[in-house]
């Protein structure tokens with residue numbers, strides 16, 4: 001199915017493990033009832049790599065990245081995340097989820113908790129961190145997403161862009177090895193898109209392994225090592241951003257780009 | 263009336279009062295319909311209030327301890343309440359031991375008062391209640407140096423308070439579990455919850471109490487049969503739990519899927535997700551309905567009288583049976599009603615407070 005595979009960028013091996021593979025998907029298939037939503041997905045993501053996934057609505061982008069932290073279950077094939085294969089084993093699933101951060105289109109902050117409590121909840125209850133320490137970590141990341149002064153507000157009192165940055169900080173507080181983003185800017189007003197993308201760019205520059213479902217071409221050009229184009233549940237093309245946006249190899253890619261570029 | 267007007271610096275008090283009166287007049291007589299309603303209610307007040315006051319206060323016997331004073335009087339017999347307060351509050355509990363239920367009532371009320379402060383909502387509070395109830399059952403029942411008093415001799419306010427607090431205190435967590443069970447993906451768990459909830463909701467509380475008090479002795483051997491008081495407590499608890507479960511389930515349904523997904527993506531296990539993320543939001547949504555159910559339950563406790571337990575209302579009826587006194591039923595039930603009202607109204611205020619506090623909804 002793959003018409004083009006770019007050269008994989010060299011990634012410096014991280015000290016914690018020798019395995020340079022962050023995520024490996026082999027022959028993954030998924031159905032919703034009779035609807036075949038993911039078809040023979042093969043994808044290997046190296047540590048430190050940044051992938052941007054794009055494709056028409058309903059092509060299975062969300063479903064694919066949600067399989068990586070088991071928010072969706074795949075029915076066929078193998079998914080290995082950080083050396084752990086995803087099976088029905090709940091303990092392993094939670095182990096993977098601890099190390100894989102996810103940012104949603106609609107933020108999904110906890111509205112009954114303050115920003116600080118949103119950030120410290122999982123470190124305290126999942127990582128068993130002491131409250132003091134968790135709050136220090138939280139303030140560090142709030143600082144990084146440039147909203148330390150909002151720590152004691154409730155999510156409902158923040159703008160969309162601020163809420164999404166809180167959501168990113170909430171994931172970072174768990175010190176994830178991999179970050180998944182599912183259209184993190186598409187629910188935002190245009191003037192707030194930049195502040196969220198800037199946060200993501202700086203995260204990318206620090207070497208985070210990132211999978212972003214996004215149609216932000218500027219962002220893709222700036223940080224992506226590879227662009228993955230999906231259509232009708234298949235990976236149609238994997239290419240460098242420069243080549244994908246200027247001279248895509250596949251007809252369906254051209255059609256899609258024509259639609260989002262006009 | 264006048265208070266709703268904005269205070270301007272020039273407004274003298276007289277000017278102010280004048281405007282107030284003008285407004286009031288307009289409010290009461292502004293339209294023909296308003297004028298007619300004002301006259302109607304005015305007439306109603308003139309007809310009803312003076313006789314009511316006469317009965318309640320002017321012609322009433324307030325403190326005279328002689329029953330004959332009440333026979334002679336045309337007003338209310340408050341001295342009966344006063345003279346019989348011990349029996350009204352503690353029922354047929356042995357006279358010389360009444361200090362025990364008195365302490366129990368004070369203890370429960372004090373603990374309730376303590377528990378409404380958000381500052382005291384720690385895990386220690388639960389331990390405090392458990393310890394308090396060990397003490398309460400010892401004080402009421404005796405043993406270990408105190409004269410034994412069987413539950414059949416308990417009565418009055420302590421019975422009402424114990425039944426209310428224990429039944430609701432246990433029914434609340436059980437209701438949460440039932441609500442979660444009913445939404446479970448495991449068919450056996452879900453079906454179990456549905457069967458329990460629907461059968462309890464399908465039966466009147468009276469019949470559940472009869473099952474607990476009359477039918478259970480028929481098929482359980484004496485040695486295994488719990489005390490009648492405990493059986494009534496269990497019946498009330500199950501009944502309350504089924505209703506609370508449905509209210510809480512309503513709240514659970516209001517929580518968007520994204521909340522579960524966000525918690526899952528952070529690696530929070532099921533029970534942590536429920537306790538820290540889902541339930542706090544779900545319960546806040548349904549506070550008014552929960553308060554409603556709980557207030558109904560406070561008053562439902564008085565139904566235990568049908569199986570021969572002496573709650574406040576039965577104590578009132580027993581006190582009225584004293585041949586020395588005329589039987590001032592209205593006064594007695596006003597008094598008991600006032601106690602129920604105080605309990606229910608306090609709880610309603612507490613629920614209102616809970617609803618207002620906490621972060622603004624999104």
Ligand SMILES: Nc1ncnc2c1ncn2[C@@H]1O[C@H](COP(=O)(O)OP(=O)(O)OP(=O)(O)O)[C@@H](O)[C@H]1O
Nearest residue numbers: 032035037055056057058059060061062063064183
């Ligand atoms: N729970 C579900 N049950 C049945 N079908 C589903 C379910 N979730 C998604 N689908 C279907 O699967 C397909 C892929 O959905 P998915 O959300 O992965 O698409 P997407 O590429 O993320 O689209 P979008 O750009 O609109 O977010 C869609 O056709 C959708 O209707």
Ligand SMILES: [Mg+2]
Nearest residue numbers: 061062063183
């Ligand atoms: Mg999607």
